[in-house]
Amino acid sequence: xxxxxxxxxxxxxxxxxxxxxxxxxxxxxxxxxxxxxxxxxxxxxxxxxxxxxxxxxxxxxxxxxxxxxxxxxxxxxxxxxxxxxxxxxxxxxxxxxxxxxxxxxxxxxxxxxxxxxxxxxxxxxxxxxxxxxxxxxxxxxxxxxxxxxxxxxxxxxxxxxxxxxxxxxxxxxxxxxxxxxxxxxxxxxxxxxxxxxxxxxxxxxxxxxxxxxxxxxxxxxxxxxxxxxxxxxxxxxxxxxxxxxxxxxxxxxxxxxxxxxxxxxxxxxxxxxxxxxxxxxxxxxxxxxxxxxxxxxxxxxxxxxxxxxxxxxxxxxxxxxxxxxxxxxxxxxxxxxxxxxxxxxxxxxxxxxxxxxxxxxxxxxxxxxxxxxxxxxxx
Amino acid sequence: xxxxxxxxxxxxxxxxxxxxxxxxxxxxxxxxxxxxxxxxxxxxxxxxxxxxxxxxxxxxxxxxxxxxxxxxxxxxxxxxxxxxxxxxxxxxxxxxxxxxxxxxxxxxxxxxxxxxxxxxxxxxxxxxxxxxxxxxxxxxxxxxxxxxxxxxxxxxxxxxxxxxxxxxxxxxxxxxxxxxxxxxxxxxxxxxxxxxxxxxxxxxxxxxxxxxxxxxxxxxxxxxxxxxxxxxxxxxxxxxxxxxxxxxxxxxxxxxxxxxxxxxxxxxxxxxxxxxxxxxxxxxxxxxxxxxxxxxxxxxxxxxxxxxxxxx
Numbered sequence: 113x114x115x116x117x118x119x120x121x122x123x124x125x126x127x128x129x130x131x132x133x134x135x136x137x138x139x140x141x142x143x144x145x146x147x148x149x150x151x152x153x154x155x156x157x158x159x160x161x162x163x164x165x166x167x168x169x170x171x172x173x174x175x176x177x178x179x180x181x182x183x184x185x186x187x188x189x190x191x192x193x194x195x196x197x198x199x200x201x202x203x204x205x206x207x208x209x210x211x212x213x214x215x216x217x218x219x220x221x222x223x224x225x226x227x228x229x230x231x232x233x234x235x236x237x238x239x240x241x242x243x244x245x246x247x248x249x250x251x252x253x254x255x256x257x258x259x260x261x262x263x264x265x266x267x268x269x270x271x272x273x274x275x276x277x278x279x280x281x282x283x284x285x286x287x288x289x290x291x292x293x294x295x296x297x298x299x300x301x302x303x304x305x306x307x308x309x310x311x312x313x314x315x316x317x318x319x320x321x322x323x324x325x326x327x328x329x330x331x332x333x334x335x336x337x338x339x340x341x342x343x344x345x346x347x348x349x350x351x352x353x354x355x356x357x358x359x360x361x362x363x364x365x366x367x368x369x370x371x372x373x374x375x376x377x378x379x380x381x382x383x384x385x386x387x388x389x390x391x392x393x394x395x396x397x398x399x400x401x402x403x404x405x406x407x408x409x410x411x412x413x414x415x416x417x418x419x420x421x422x423x424x425x426x427x428x429x430x431x432x433x434x435x436x437x438x439x440x441x442x443x444x445x446x447x448x449x450x451x452x453x454x455x456x457x458x459x460x461x462x463x464x465x466x467x468x469x470x471x472x473x474x475x476x477x478x479x480x481x482x483x484x485x486x487x488x489x490x491x
Numbered sequence: 492x493x494x495x496x497x498x499x500x501x502x503x504x505x506x507x508x509x510x511x512x513x514x515x516x517x518x519x520x521x522x523x524x525x526x527x528x529x530x531x532x533x534x535x536x537x538x539x540x541x542x543x544x545x546x547x548x549x550x551x552x553x554x555x556x557x558x559x560x561x562x563x564x565x566x567x568x569x570x571x572x573x574x575x576x577x578x579x580x581x582x583x584x585x586x587x588x589x590x591x592x593x594x595x596x597x598x599x600x601x602x603x604x605x606x607x608x609x610x611x612x613x614x615x616x617x618x619x620x621x622x623x624x625x626x627x628x629x630x631x632x633x634x635x636x637x638x639x640x641x642x643x644x645x646x647x648x649x650x651x652x653x654x655x656x657x658x659x660x661x662x663x664x665x666x667x668x669x670x671x672x673x674x675x676x677x678x679x680x681x682x683x684x685x686x687x688x689x690x691x692x693x694x695x696x697x698x699x700x701x702x703x704x705x706x707x708x709x710x711x712x713x714x715x716x717x718x719x720x721x722x723x724x725x726x727x728x729x730x731x732x733x734x735x736x737x738x739x740x741x742x743x744x745x746x747x748x749x750x751x752x753x754x755x756x757x758x759x760x761x762x763x764x765x766x767x768x769x770x771x772x773x774x775x776x777x778x779x780x781x782x783x784x785x786x787x788x789x790x791x792x793x794x795x796x797x798x799x800x801x802x803x
């Protein structure tokens with residue numbers, strides 16, 4: 113691995129070049145130029161490889177767009193009013209035009225007056241005041257809003273805009289995926305680094321820990337954690353943090369496995385021994401010297417985990433074990449979609465399903481490109 | 492061989508102890524006092540008191556742990572908190588339904604996966620190969636939920652080829668009437684990742700020298716693929732199948748929920764929703780044990796497939 117030499121001097125350049133007195137200045141300058149040309153850092157080289165990869169670049173743009181939407185929704189710039197009931201119940205998407213909407217008609221018919229209105233102003237003693245009341249009614253806001261017949265991507269049962277809902281759902285699902293992956297990778301990296309660096313009995317203990325977590329079928333592990341976290345009076349009301357904790361605490365094993373293997377490999381390398389010789393502490397050798405050289409492995413694992421956890425969140429939320437009921441995620445949208453499909457309202461299913469499929473495809477392909485770009489052996 | 496088996500079995504012990512400790516810690520320390528959770532579930536205070544006594548909640552922690560260990564050892568997790576049905580009985584009655592779905596799934600998925608991977612690997616690098624791989628990548632990205640919702644709606648509700656959901660007491664009716672749609676769905680969804688995996692196993696083998704030798708001595712491509720490549724690729728393929736065997740018993744939660752199949756997976760989901768701890772605890776511990784045993788058997792199986800493997 114060519115990256116192994118970089119940590120001696122950040123930036124991949126060797127600072128110490130013997131300044132021989134017999135070398136003319138011009139030669140030195142040439143040498144310096146050669147050196148700069150030859151020693152591109154591992155990240156720089158990876159960036160170059162990434163730029164050449166067309167699939168990688170396109171998918172990266174898609175992923176970045178999604179992240180921008182998440183950020184926009186996070187700060188309340190878009191879709192902050194997703195709960196507003198702007199359309200009629202199950203308003204159809206605009207591109208379909210007005211189609212017969214029995215659900216909305218049923219609701220409207222209930223509110224409308226039944227039978228012809230009789231003019232009884234001749235006998236009604238309150239008749240002189242009709243006009244006054246009508247004026248005052250017009251002045252006050254009765255709370256009845258005009259509901260749109262169609263919305264850009266249709267509406268759900270309560271008339272909420274499906275497009276805004278999908279954006280808000282994306283925010284929750286992607287945030288859970290990112291946060292849980294970060295938790296899992298940080299735990300896995302710390303445990304893997306300590307186990308692989310120190311070996312001996314510490315390694316044995318961590319390996320034992322690893323074997324426990326991997327011997328329980330993964331879905332059962334998640335469900336066990338979800339069950340006790342839901343039952344715990346404190347953790348149950350932590351909102352979206354509960355599911356992040358469940359996924360993060362159960363999903364660290366693959367990161368641990370990889371990081372431990374990297375540390376075992378690097379521990380005996382010359383640069384780590386050199387760091388030891390100049391008096392670097394264990395901590396410094398582990399996290400200043402070895403970690404940057406294992407970081408590409410960690411980065412790839414992180415993006416694989418993000419995809420896996422987004423998928424897991426969707427399924428857990430569908431089962432009612434994920435995000436709290438006052439939030440919307442792609443999983444909760446899909447759980448509504450099941451009964452909607454039977455009455456022919458397909459747009460929520462498509463919005464959540466397609467939103468997720470595009471992101472996951474792009475993210476997976478991006479991860480493949482990232483892995484190729486970060487592998488210095490592939491030139 | 493015998494020494495190997497003994498040593499491997501011995502290695503299971505610390506892991507098993509760990510699993511028991513983890514489950515005990517989770518459910519007794521993190522899960523909180525069952526009396527609080529059961530307040531909504533069971534109105535009878537005597538029953539709650541008896542559950543507390545059964546778990547030894549008033550005893551010190553090590554005695555509670557001992558009670559849990561005895562439960563594991565005697566296969567007696569008591570009764571479900573929600574239905575008062577014995578946990579052992581729940582397992583006995585729910586497992587057949589799960590296996591009715593999962594065994595046909597594993598057989599079909601493996602058979603189709605290997606055959607299709609062979610076909611794709613034979614035309615590797617071609618347009619067909621690349622198209623199939625792209626389709627697989629996209630297919631994997633769509634949530635299992637979306638597949639179930641759409642397939643159930645299309646094939647059962649709209650076209651009426653299958654019942655929307657249901658289950659009967661006759662295994663034959665189940666296999667022929669209720670199982671086909673869920674099995675088809677499960678195979679369809681798991682085929683894409685398996686195909687990609689098996690293709691990569693086959694391609695790893697195709698690069699070896701013995702394949703070139705086989706071609707050089709004039710063997711047909713068919714013989715090379717089926718006799719030489721496939722046999723060697725069987726080793727990682729078998730590992731992969733062995734990894735999937737424990738899931739046979741867990742079942743597919745989502746399929747069982749959607750199709751109202753009275754299997755173990757649905758029972759566990761219901762238990763999680765009701766905080767019915769005995770059922771979840773039993774499922775976690777026993778399925779972990781089962782996984783360890785199956786992994787051991789898989790290791791032994793390699794010997795039969797790969798003569799290079801020696802038991803040390």
